Amino acid sequence: MKTVSSIALALLAFGGGLLVVGAPGAARAETDCLSCHGDKALQDASGQSVGVDAHTFAASLHGNLKCGECHITIKEYPHPDQVTPVKCEGCHADKAADLAGSVHSVKAEHPCTSCHGDAHAIFPKSDPRSAVYPLNIPRTCGACHGNDAMAKKHGLPNVYALYIDSIHGFALSKEGLLVAANCQSCHGSHHILSHKDPQSPTYKANIPQTCGSCHAGITADYMSGVHGKAVAAGNLKAPVCTDCHTAHAILQPTAAAFRMQSTPICGSCHKEKLATYRDTFHSQLGALGGYVETARCWDCHGAHQILPASDPRSPIAKANLVVTCGKCHAGANASFVQYQPHANARNRKLNPALYFVRLFMNLLLAGTLTFFVIHTILWLIRSRYDQIKRKAAEGGKHA
């Protein structure tokens, strides 16, 4: 039965071959192989598809290759049931070497096809049909990195969901921008390294350059600020782009959620500054949600080119304060900007006037309440005692 159908298929394929004989790609494809493998439903003994779509293959990047150029162990027809797998590195030795040194080095788990898709339908990465076309990359990587079980197994976060809801994810999936950062823009493709590896583009010290490959102006600003200089000098405690913006779930910096989440990030290093900021009206209002904006760290200090107050270019340099405060406070003047956004009312040496104002107010509060709480409690007890006595006397009379 099988032979009969095979012959019928071979005839069909032959007929098809005659029809498309004009197409140069198809002409190079070997009709001998396709007489069997042209059946897209063809499966090997283990149930794996061994069918080839001759038409797609002919149009693909490898369409001008002969079957035997990849399937090098197959020399004659009929070939044995067991054939050795195709070795892409036969041609792509450089990519194979990159991959071997990467986090995806275990070949059984990461065959080339896991990213590039069907071996007989490989297109250039500029072709929308390619699995590694920029707009398709998140889905390709997400096949594994959007899988909770896989993420858990390797101790990785499920980054696909974070990315796809980020500003980059939206730019890619909603706006369809080819320039939107996709996975490989930051991680690379074949030679993907752990962020702990100093060679990796996602290694902390390399992040400013990685992001700067698109955000060049921002990186230039950043590198001239205190954080950039510290990182360049090898201080990896200083924040890089991802410390404030996160790596995958990057939000629009004007979004309320970003403004709410970022102040504590600055405060994770600048603890004392955060504590004193929390005492101010800016923080009290800001903590109640981002509907109307109050100053957060970067509104005064700048975001990327952060400079000390001693630098005349800094927005918090004395000469620039009227302008900086004036961004929100229309009419800000030299006296107004003497306001201390990080005043510490608990520190007598730094802020003596404020310290004593607070002390006076606290003593007034504690004193008044202490006296009257005692006064009121005694009064309550005495009144209740009198009331009970009076009622008992009245009750006695009536009895």
Added chain:
Amino acid sequence: MPDPVQATGESPNKSSEPRRADGRHFMRFTRAQRYLHAALFSSFLGLAATGLPLRFSESVWARGLATAVGGFGAILFFHKFCALVLTLAFLIHVKDLVTRALVHREKGIFWGPTSMVANWKDVKDLFGHLRWFVGLGPKPQFDRYAYWEKFDYWAVFWGMVVIGFSGYAMWFAPFFARFLPGWALNAVLVIHSEEGLLAILFIFSIHFVNTHLRPDSFPMDMVIFTGVESEEEFKTKRPKEYQRLASQGKLEARVAEEPGIWQINFSKVVGYTAITIGLVLLALTLSAYFRE
């Protein structure tokens, strides 16, 4: 005040309501004073309810409220609105005081038994009262305003000046910065917030208990809502004033109509609502304060 119940039920004995045997009632607060108190406590409750979420902005309930009303923009708007109402009430009161002092030449507002200004008797009353609490002496005989009532009045008066000034200094900071030193802009928030907290804690605990919740007045002293009190209440709470008026023959002039049922019920609804809101705010304040 025209009142159908009052008109038909002239004699208290005829009424089916259980009324006090002695039907006489006396005027304590004028209508203007009661309205002023209503404006004061309404705007104060509003200020407290909208100020506390800012003071304790890290607390869960503050964020919940902010989210519910559309962010702190709405809260701040309402806070400023209540501030304007209270400022207006304060200015009306000050204008009234000035008129009485300068135009009507009323000496009683600065000294004497009906004045709000503290005198030697208040000092004696305070110590006498404390002695009575612990059973070391007789209960002092209070006049028109007892010492704790005068304290309430001046606490509110001082509070309005201090909180009001510091509040406006923040509202119009660039303007106030023209004549205030830089550190004052830092200080006004500390002052506003601490004095506000004191006012809230004081009113919602001490004032509530002293004036309304203590056994002699429990659950609420209606006189600030109805303006009148019974002869018995007058005699026991302010014996000195009662005797003084009686001896001067001025008692009759103070006799007033007994408040109508609707007036009492309305007062109860308003008063209990205010006290409930206050106690809830007090609980939220204390929970946030001790978690800080």
